[in-house]
Amino acid sequence: MGCLPGAGWLNSRPATVPGRAGDHGMIDDGMEMDLKNTIAIVTGGTRGIGFSIARTVAREGARVFICGRDMGRLEAALEELRTSAGDSVDGITADVGRYEDCRKLIERAVERFGGLDILVNNAGIGFFKPVDRISPAEWDELVATNLSGVFYCCREAIPHMRRRGGGYIFNISSLAGINAFPGGAAYNASKFGLNGFSEAMMQDVRYDGIRVSYLMPGSVATDFAAAPGAKPAEAWKLTGDDIAQAVVDLYRLPPRALASRIELRPSQPPRKK
Numbered sequence: 001m002g003c004l005p006g007a008g009w010l011n012s013r014p015a016t017v018p019g020r021a022g023d024h025g026m027i028d029d030g031m032e033m034d035l036k037n038t039i040a041i042v043t044g045g046t047r048g049i050g051f052s053i054a055r056t057v058a059r060e061g062a063r064v065f066i067c068g069r070d071m072g073r074l075e076a077a078l079e080e081l082r083t084s085a086g087d088s089v090d091g092i093t094a095d096v097g098r099y100e101d102c103r104k105l106i107e108r109a110v111e112r113f114g115g116l117d118i119l120v121n122n123a124g125i126g127f128f129k130p131v132d133r134i135s136p137a138e139w140d141e142l143v144a145t146n147l148s149g150v151f152y153c154c155r156e157a158i159p160h161m162r163r164r165g166g167g168y169i170f171n172i173s174s175l176a177g178i179n180a181f182p183g184g185a186a187y188n189a190s191k192f193g194l195n196g197f198s199e200a201m202m203q204d205v206r207y208d209g210i211r212v213s214y215l216m217p218g219s220v221a222t223d224f225a226a227a228p229g230a231k232p233a234e235a236w237k238l239t240g241d242d243i244a245q246a247v248v249d250l251y252r253l254p255p256r257a258l259a260s261r262i263e264l265r266p267s268q269p270p271r272k273k
Contacts, residue, residue, distance in 0.1 A: 032252050032253075032254065033251050033252050033253065033254070033255065034061075034252075035057055035060035035061055035062045035248065035251060035252075036060065036061030036062070037061060037062075037063070038057075038061075038062045038063070038117040038118055039062065039063050039065070039109070039110075039113045039114065039115050039116050039117050039118070040054075040057050040062045040063070040064050040065070040117065040118035040119070040120065041064075041065045041066075041067075041105065041106065041109050041116065041118070041119050041120065041153070041157070042054040042057075042064060042065075042066050042067075042120040042122055043066075043067050043094075043096050043105070043120065043121055043122050043123035043149070043153060044067070044068060044096075044122040044123030044124060045064075045066025045067060045068065045077065045091065045120075045122065046066060046067075046068030046070065046073040046074050046076070046077040046091075047068070047073060047077065047222075048220075048222035048240055049122055049172060049217070049220060049222060049240040049243045049244070050066070050068075050120070050122040050123065050172075050240075051066075051077055051240065052239070052240030052241050052243065052244040053120055053122060053240070053243065053244040053247055054066050054077075054081060054089070055080075055081060055084075055244070056241065056244035056245065056247070056248060057118070057244070057247070057248065058081060058084070058085040058088060058089055059084065059085070060248060062088075062117075062118065063088045063089070063113045064081070064085065064088065064089045064090075065089075065090050065091055065092075065105075065108070065109035065112060065113065066078070066081075066089070066090075066091035067091055067092055067093065067094040067096070067101075067105050067123070068091070068093060068094070068123075069093060069094070069095050070093070071093050074091055074092070074093055077091070078090070078091055090109075090112050090113075092104070092105060092108055095145075096121075096123045096145060096149030096150075096152065096153060097141060097144030097145040097148060097149050098144075098152075099148075099152045102149060102152035102153045102155075102156055103152070103156050105153065105156075106153065106156040106157050106160065107156075110160055115160060115163075115164050116157055116160040116161060116164070116167065117161065117164060117166075117167045117168065118167060118168050118169075118170070118251070119153060119154065119157045119161075119167070119168075119169045119170070120170045120172065120247065121149070121150040121153055121154070121169070121170065121171045121172060122170075122172040123145060123149060124145060124146045124172070124190075125141065125142055125145045125146065126142070126146075126187045127142065127186065127187070128183040128184055128187060129183055130182070130183060130185070131185045131186075134185070134186055138186065139186055142186045142187065142190055143186070143189070143190055143193075146187075146190035146191065146194065147190045147193045147194055147197065150171055150194060150197065151197065154169060154201060157169070158205060158208075158210065161205075161208070161209075161210050162208050162209075162210070165209055166208065166209025166210055166211075166255075167209070167210045167211075168210070168211045168212075168213075168250075168251055169201070169205075169210065169211070169212045169213075170212075170213055170214070170215065170247050170250070171194055171197075171198045171212070171213070171214040171215070172214075172215055172217070172243070173191050173194045173195055173198070173214045173215060173216045174187075174191045174216055174217060174218075175216045175217065175218045175263065175265065176188050176191045177191030177192050177194060177195040177214075177216055178192070178195070178216065180192075191216075194214065195214055195216075195261070198212055198213075198214035198260075198261070199214075199260070199261075202258075202260055206258075209255070211255075211258050212258075212260065213250050213258070213259055213260055213261065213262065214260070214261050214262075215243060215246055215247070215250075215261075215262045215264060216261065216262065216263045216264065217238055217242075217243055217264045217265070218238065218263075218264060218265035218266055218269075219234075219236075219237045219238060219265075219266055219269065220237055220238045220239065220240065220242075220243065221233060221234055221237040221238065221239055221240075222240055236266050236268055236269055236270060237266055238264060238265070238266055242264065243264065246262060246264060250262070
């Protein structure tokens with residue numbers, strides 16, 4: 001895992017919420033953060049990287065609220081998560097490309113669990129074709145999901161985090177956000193934009209006790225941009241659990257420390273011929 005230098009963070013302890021002192025882990029600048037009793041939202045949490053993150057943070061003791069666009073997938077994901085997490089997991093259908101869906105997502109999560117400490121903006125779509133073959137509707141859908149949806153969710157989530165004395169926002173980007181490639185114009189644009197958005201937002205909210213990190217995975221063994229089961233298993237690729245572990249490790253850093261961006265890539269990809 002390549003870790004680029006993160007910006008420094010505030011040295012003062014975020015305020016705690018009355019009656020909840022330390023519940024969301026922000027207790028002492030020098031102490032490791034604890035996910036137990038935190039409240040997390042994971043967008044696109046019904047499969048792939050998002051499901052892995054939801055499952056991992058739930059195992060760490062967080063209460064988790066997920067969303068997805070497909071009701072069947074949402075119900076299946078919740079059923080599986082609840083086998084170990086019980087009623088500490090819930091979710092709704094939502095299309096993050098629609099502002100009203102994002103507003104409802106944050107509102108429902110806060111109502112269900114009583115607040116918000118962690119937001120994982122994971123939902124994303126992808127298609128890959130030359131610019132002259134991208135329809136305006138395809139462009140609009142991809143940018144709305146991969147970039148505007150992150151803005152919508154952050155806009156709604158930040159006030160709730162401020163009220164709790166701080167929080168953590170994780171934006172799942174891609175190495176396509178720093179490496180352009182043929183056929184990737186729309187996807188590259190959304191991820192380059194997400195990286196810039198994350199860098200600026202981090203500076204907007206750092207003194208509110210809110211940390212922001214964006215993660216840039218390389219090749220991950222998921223069904224992203226394909227039908228479930230359509231892609232062959234390739235052992236050299238990263239897994240969703242690898243990305244989930246990175247989220248947990250970032251959260252556990254003492255509040256004074258921030259790794260603002262992380263590159264994750266397979267350690268031994270196939271050699272180029």
